[in-house]
Amino acid sequence: MSVWVLHPSHFTTVVLFALFASTVFGITQRETPRNMIRYGIYCFVLFVAAAIALSWLMYFIAR
């Protein structure tokens, strides 16, 4: 089972999380394929941007 153990970085985890969640959000929250893709990309960008912004915020709070 040790072959299947993964230790991705925090950022990789954020990107993977954003990718999977925005895929499901895009498909389920919009009706036409075009709007699904647009909403999926919108959610992905928001997920990643929010994670980066909050990370910098916490970096400065910790100092």
Next chain:
Amino acid sequence: MRYSQKCMATEENKTAAGVGSQPASQEGFVYLPLIAGWLVPGGGHFLLRKWGRGALLAAAILGMFVLGLAMQGKVYASAHDILDILGLVGDLGNGLPYVISRMLGLGDVQVQVTTADYGTRFIVVAGLLNVIAAVDAHNLRTGRKS
């Protein structure tokens, strides 16, 4: 005063207008896509012949679940406090993948490394996303969404 049934909703006119006739996918138990979607990620959409959407949902949800297991995430088996209960409810949203992982003893019992904490969240969120996908399949079945 004379009344005419020419344009009224008689059985003949209903049939001619196509009222009451449903496609094959719209017949049967109305909650079947919801239950199938919960048990098998994307299953509800496959049942409604939405192959592309079903495949993408299955890939996203199963991918997240498998990555969570690979990150040594915890699979909740019992609940001792409120956070455990919430985690267990999220895990149960995965349907059959959760049952299979429990049967095979996959996932860690205790979180020991940082990535295992991420993995635990991946498994819980995969279950919650699966519930959203199953409800979407139900909405497609009832005609609330096209």
